[in-house]
Amino acid sequence: MSNHSELIDKYFEGQLTEKERIIFDEMMASDQHFRESVDFQIKTKKAFQNQERKSLKSLLGQIEEDILESEKDVKIKKIKSRNLWPFLIAAVLISVIAITFFVKRNIVSSENEYPQDFYAYYEAYPNVVKPITRGEVINPDELEKAAFMAYESQDFKLADSLFSILLDQQKEYLLFYKGITKIELEQYDSATTYFENYIYSDGMQFRDQAKWYMALSYLVKGDSIKGKEELIKLRKSSGYKMEEVEQLLLRLK
Amino acid sequence: MDNNLLERLSFGDTTALEEIYRKYREPFIQFASKYHADKNQICDIYQDVIIALFEKVKKKKLQLTTGSLKTYIFSMGKFMLFSRLKKNANTEFIAYDNDYFEGLADYHDFLDEKDPQVILIENGIASLGKKCQELLRLFYYEEKKLSEIQEILNYNHTDVVKSQKSRCLKSLRSSIELNQDKI
Structure with missing residues (x-):
């Protein structure tokens, strides 16, 4: 029996020798029990593949939605691209309304929404990569500037779709800012993925920051175990936000 | 690029x-x-x-x-x-x-239609413990060798991986038989 299962394991590892392959084929033809066992494992393999495909499919579906959304935004932009001013003014107005709404809602609901108000430790990271001068007229081709402008004016939905378009420029810091944008949009799972990818990338500038925001995303989401883990990692690797990290760790005990 | x-x-x-x-x-x-x-x-x-x-x-x-x-x-x-x-x-x-x-x-x-037993197995996998899921996933999906899984999951010996794997398969099989009976 154990001989048989070894043969089957080797079959799945793709390591059968020619001789073993012959025995394997013979067993498949003659031994029903053996055949059933192989068959079940082939189906198990298939089942895992299906699962994985499903989750990839939903990831790509999400990306597709993002793209369609940003195509809409771009269309709006195209109409107004000859003169960007009306668009910018509209964006600013929307942001002002959004901020007012956000601040108001926070005042009303911050206590019950974040029971341990981890969110209080959160503050969007400032734009330090693309300085923007107020009143500057933007060339529509300068998408990156437009993205950071949206980011600075807290129009995170627009920033999110613009960052998405920019991701294939392979600038690591975009991953980091995309992560922050995702926190703002309350998509914490997505946020942690971007921070993680940033940490695995060659980007150096925001490594500690990415760890800090990753920990916060976990905490706000309610996953205190992972959040704590990230905080401990951060404490080990640097002194970034030392005071806050200590405070949070004390609380999480 | x-x-x-x-x-x-x-x-x-x-x-x-x-x-x-x-x-x-x-x-x-x-x-x-x-x-x-x-x-x-x-x-x-x-x-x-x-x-x-x-x-x-x-x-x-x-x-x-x-x-x-x-x-x-x-x-x-x-x-x-x-x-x-x-x-x-x-x-x-x-x-x-x-x-x-x-x-x-x-x-x-x-493009193929899905085999109903495969669908049952998919559900069965979800009811397994995390460790079993991970081990089986590494072997069947990631196509890792038993020796590689030993390293990844920190087992002492490949034999432990082997016996763990057959135990996981066994409980997968019994959870499916249980579901099949229900149908």
């Missing part, structure tokens, strides 16, 4: 997947629109193509040189598109040249 993307993809980096998806999406839709009008279906096929690419690259079964990624995606997409159109007999079918390359037969399984 594509090489770098493919390398990241081979490590399972899903942001590389996203980049590739975005990069070839528009050209692919334009290309496929010559053969088929339904944009939703084209997008659906494109997603399958990208998933198939991801699987291949991760299993290191694909060696592409720079620049051929696009050709590969397009050929695969064309193959899947035609196979699907053929299947839906009610859709208008356009004759095609045989220029898709070998190995594409692998993608037939994107």
